[in-house]
Amino acid sequence: MAINCKDLPEECWELIFNRLHHQSDVESFSSVSKQFLALTNRLRLHLSVIDSTLLIHGTIAKLIRRFPNLKSIDLSNFRGELDHVLVDLANSVSYTSNLEQLDISNQKQLPVKGLKELGRKLKDLRVLKCSDLALLRDPDLCAIAQSFPFLEELDISYPRTKFDFSLMNRIDGDLIVTDSGIAVLSVNLANLRKINVSGNHFITDNSLVTLSMNCLNLQGIELEHCTLITVNGILSMLRTCAALNWISVSEIHIPRSSPGFECLVACSRTLQTLDVSSSTISDEFLFLVAKASLPLSRLSLCECTNFTLSGISSLLCSYQSLKFLSLVQVHFLTDETMKDLSQYLQSLVTINLRECLKLTISTFFTLARNCPSLETVNMENTCLGMTNSFHNGVKNTRIRAVILANNLYLDDDSLAKVALACPNLEMLDVSSCRNLTEAGIASVLEVCIQMRDLRLDHCSMITHIGQGTELPNLEVINAAGSALSDKGLAIIGSRCSRLLKLNLENCKGVTADGIHALVKNCKSLREINLKNCPQVSISSLNSMVFSSSSLRRVIPPCCSAFSDSLRGFYLHHGCLVSSG
Secondary structure (H helix, E strand, C coil): CCCCHHHCCHHHHHHHHHCCCCHHHHHHHHCCCHHHHHHHHHHCCEEECCCHHHCCCCHHHHHHHHCCCCCEEECCCCCCCHHHHHHHHHHCCCCCCCCCEEECCCCCECCHHHHHHHHHHCCCCCEEECCCCCECCHHHHHHHHHHCCCCCEEECCCCCCCCCHHHHHHCCCCCCCCHHHHHHHHHHCCCCCEEECCCCCCCEHHHHHHHHHHCCCCCEEEECCCCECCHHHHHHHHHHCCCCCEEEEECCECCCCCHHHHHHHHCCCCCCEEEEECCECCHHHHHHHHHCCCCCCEEEEECCECCCHHHHHHHHHHCCCCCEEECCCCCCCCHHHHHHHHHHCCCCCEEECCCCCCCCHHHHHHHHHHCCCCCEEECCCCCCCCCCCCCCCCCCCCCCEEECCCCCCCCHHHHHHHHHHCCCCCEEECCCCCCCCHHHHHHHHHHCCCCCEEECCCCCCCCCCCCCCCCCCCCEEECCCCCCCHHHHHHHHHHCCCCCEEECCCCCCCCHHHHHHHHHHCCCCCEEECCCCCCCCHHHHHHHHHCCCCCCEEECCCHHHCCHHHHHHHHHCCCEECCC
């Protein structure tokens, strides 16, 4: 005798819900019964709070009780009194025992009082992100170290503190982050595995020394835009940190020869990711990296100068197991040199050739043909479309994402050839390709029926995506600043029934009629951006929101027209009004 669905044990329903691909599907089940609501709430692991009105003092505890298995809370978009929120979190510790990650970035200052209270009751926090703070100082780092001694990952990047570089001889840790603050961190956070100190302009090589000496488990460090860090400090860290497998630096001058370079051959056998950007490097350095026989899987040389084809060729020849390669703004690369280099890229999964201005569609076909593992190609702002190229039957079914934004010469014919070469494409970005029309987009969607993410921002000649069969996988369309019209919205509505997110910012031809037609057919639509759409009124927006049960976030044509009471009314309906 068959068992009724309602008699299935919760473990079976949990297995079913865990296999759902879309959060909207989970929400649909949660509205069926209180049992399903409770179960789906238990399955939620991440909570992001994006409106301060949601968290008046004391209400965070009610939210936490709904989601007892949360591992991550993101408060980076919260604007309000964060100390109160963190104290409420601390008082709800019986419900946050699984919490491992907290993001409090983008705040005016570190909420020291709240962090201390949270740290007193929550000992298992492993990841803390507090980047882009308006003010970050040495005493703040002391508070972090004392509150969460078991941290494994810490992000204190890019504080916005203004400081006069002419006062370098009077650096004050009460105003900025200095070596002293990093030293306190390193002594207290013995379990630290990853740290991001990018944008802290007043730390020096001494910080790298203290981190190397005290954080013996350190595996990754980001040092971008740290003005006083030198190549000597980096080489010292490579020699000392036995576990270091990932390093990211920028604005470093690496001379032609240095006695410290030889350490690359003798140490750092764990280094898997080397990311160097906006730096002056030499072929000699690349030769030594090639000779070091590191377990390198990711290499990035973005906007670097002074090396040549000889250096990069030697390096790629030595690391033919690379999975990720980024060569942004390497101006000596041509179609012919890429043809030669591609023989070393058999294992490559992702390549970034943004702003390599001599590359054409010929390089794209070369990569598709010679790199069988390739999944993501970025050739933004190159010369695709400037010269004709035969397709020659090239097909790579593994390529899933192609970024071709800002290719001013890219036309419909060239784009159609790209689609034929990548029939399983799921993400395409052709933003600011102003020669494209709807015919080019239609040809792509006719071939690439698995498309999930389509980006057409600032394509001024595209009015619609073309008629055709349904596109059940298309979830995100970005068409800001395009010529998308009401007819275009009607076509999207008829073909993209599972659309989740639509960006129509600065689409002057869009009216309320087109929006209503779209919302009527796209039953899963969760987010829509109508900023600077002058033909969409507040009244028509009200009607759209209240007729849709799926919408969760709306960016209106003009935020200033929204009163707090109207925002609250939308929120009561389950939809947040946002400024962007």
